[in-house]
Amino acid sequence: MRFRIVSDSSKEAGLDEVRRALNAGKFEEYFEDRCYDDSGIRLGTVLMCRDPQLHFKQRISFSKKDNTLYIDVMLDFESMVMAATTERRLRVVGAALLSEVPRVIAKYKFRNFDLSRFASDLRSWFELNGWLPPEAAPTEIG
Numbered sequence: 001m002r003f004r005i006v007s008d009s010s011k012e013a014g015l016d017e018v019r020r021a022l023n024a025g026k027f028e029e030y031f032e033d034r035c036y037d038d039s040g041i042r043l044g045t046v047l048m049c050r051d052p053q054l055h056f057k058q059r060i061s062f063s064k065k066d067n068t069l070y071i072d073v074m075l076d077f078e079s080m081v082m083a084a085t086t087e088r089r090l091r092v093v094g095a096a097l098l099s100e101v102p103r104v105i106a107k108y109k110f111r112n113f114d115l116s117r118f119a120s121d122l123r124s125w126f127e128l129n130g131w132l133p134p135e136a137a138p139t140e141i142g
Contacts, residue, residue, distance in 0.1 A: 004043070005045045005097075006047070007026070007046065007047040009080075012081060012091045013050075013080040014084075015093075017089060018047065021129070022047070036113050039067065043068070049074075049077055051077055052078075068110065069105065073096050075092065097126075098126060107117070
């Protein structure tokens with residue numbers, strides 16, 4: 001699956017550091033060999049983080065021509081600026097992508113799309129690269 005992430009942000013939001021970390025962790029390559037359905041759908045995601053006074057709105061669209069779902073993931077400007085460290089920004093962005101992208105895909109109901117496997121792979125990448133802590137394993141009650 002082709003899964004590209006770009007950003008549209010103010011410098012103080014620190015998303016250039018996030019993009020470098022995505023590249024260093026080979027995010028696009030991680031998803032390149034994975035297939036979640038037989039349609040060959042692609043994802044184009046924009047991390048949006050601008051001053052709220054500019055009134056940017058989230059854009060979500062599907063291009064049949066490109067077979068691509070485009071998603072703006074809106075990040076809170078003040079939170080990103082206040083996060084200050086790269087590690088905290090990675091956690092914020094990882095959590096936002098993990099919650100937002102699968103939620104939008106689910107609304108489109110792509111035929112035969114394995115959403116649970118996609119979400120699991122997305123979480124795995126963030127955990128393997130230290131963006132998010134490992135998900136707690138369920139405990140047995142006995």
